[in-house]
Amino acid sequence: MIKIPERIERIMEELRGLYKLRVFEDKDPYRVLIRTILSQRTRDENTDQATLKLFNKYPDMEDVALAPQDKLEKLVKSAGFYRVKSKRIKEVSHILMDDYNGVVPDTMEELLKLPGVGRKTANCVLVYAFEKPAIPVDTHVHRISNRLGLVNSKEPDKTELELEKIIPKTYWIELNDLMVQFGQDICRPIGPKHEECPLAEICDYYQDILNQK
DNA sequence: AAAACGGGGGC
DNA sequence: GCCCCAGTTTT
Structure with a gap:
């Protein structure tokens, strides 16, 4: 032993x-955050497809924040849990615009305040977007x-x-x-x-x- | 502590 | 067709 x-x-x-x-080709913190939320309990291929479709139609934080709920649901469907996930990414986008000046926070404490963000997702953002050591x-x-x-x-x-x-x-x-x-x-x-x-x-x-x- | 959320792939 | 899966929130 x-x-x-x-x-x-x-x-x-x-x-x-x-x-x-493997690293995200797109390290933009907002995109990493949204992609990570979509990836929860979901395989890569399905996450990738949903993320691609989402950002193709709604490229920016503001677009997602203003998008109709039913459109978002359709776009992220392949990621599963699509009703709750679409609601959360819309809400997160809104909160980031309103309370964070459009900037994704880079601390565990602030990330955990966002809907749909638990320790796993927060740590993914810290590692893959900000390249901070986290597990x-x-x-x-x-x-x-x-x-x-x-x-x-x-x-x-x-x-x-x-x-x-x-x-x-x-x-x-x-x-x-x-x-x-x-x-x-x-x-x-x-x-x-x-x-x-x-x-x-x-x-x-x-x-x-x-x-x- | 347990339930709820879900489409997609393995078999 | 049945079963499982890169979590988080709500009950």
Whole structure:
């Protein structure tokens, strides 16, 4: 059983070897924010399609703020949860115009005040728009961190706190994206591909499975 | 703590 | 056809 710091280094190096860090071609904070809200509980392809259609028709914050609700719903439909999401992006746009002078805030405290923005979304904006170190914890990061024995946590918020204590800051910006790719590809929620996994030998979850046989 | 929100893809 | 999924808010 290797120590945590070595374990982290091993994990991050393997993930770096397996995947490339994907960055939004459009780092505009407003667009990152809206795209991230649309991405909640939603796969990339569907998010991308919805985001594209939305900004094609309503390119700016003001356009979205003034757009009719039913038009927005139609445009973002493919992202799922489309009624609540369309309402939130419209409301967020309004609030940013009215209370923030059209500027997306770059602090956790202010971001959390916006409707539809929780810790995961706020951290995504901090990382992907402002390039500030933060660790967005979604279900992939939550699951993988627990399986690999980095944390022992039932809730994503607790996972985030624990990760922030043990992960060197140099890894923060890439951790979420690399783990998401790993989680879709190999360390899947159901039916993880242990045979293909380069981390199986240091994985608590896999070792438990071996021991049960 | 649990429910509600949802279209799209895997099988 | 059935089941699951890159969260957040409301009950």
